[in-house]
Amino acid sequence: MLVQACSRGDERGEDTTMADRVLRGSRLGAVSYETDRDHDLAPRRMAKYRCDNGEIFDIPFADDAEIPGTWLCRNGLEGTLVEGTAPEAKKVKPPRTHWDMLLERRSKEELEELLKERLDLLKAKRRGA
Numbered sequence: 001m002l003v004q005a006c007s008r009g010d011e012r013g014e015d016t017t018m019a020d021r022v023l024r025g026s027r028l029g030a031v032s033y034e035t036d037r038d039h040d041l042a043p044r045r046m047a048k049y050r051c052d053n054g055e056i057f058d059i060p061f062a063d064d065a066e067i068p069g070t071w072l073c074r075n076g077l078e079g080t081l082v083e084g085t086a087p088e089a090k091k092v093k094p095p096r097t098h099w100d101m102l103l104e105r106r107s108k109e110e111l112e113e114l115l116k117e118r119l120d121l122l123k124a125k126r127r128g129a
Contacts, residue, residue, distance in 0.1 A: 047071070049079030056082070 043063035
């Protein structure tokens, strides 16, 4: 935020207090103070997207921009391009489960042997109690 302190008393040659100062500000890049009257806008083309819930929305792109196959809608859903090629599916590795990681460390025979040992220990504790 750009902030400029303006003081009424400074202009008149008087001493000012903090309360006499006025802060004016504007957001960077958010608001243009330039008028749109005497010049043409850059060439644009509209891309139409559709969400899974059926909502259709348009997004303006520069004429020379590459239009993406998907765009995030205001409602949070992802919309797909209505006219054009479907987006390529990304290659996704299947998630590794705990079982997969366990099998990387031990064979099934070792796991069965460990299970048998632990079950024997539990049975021995029950008999002794």
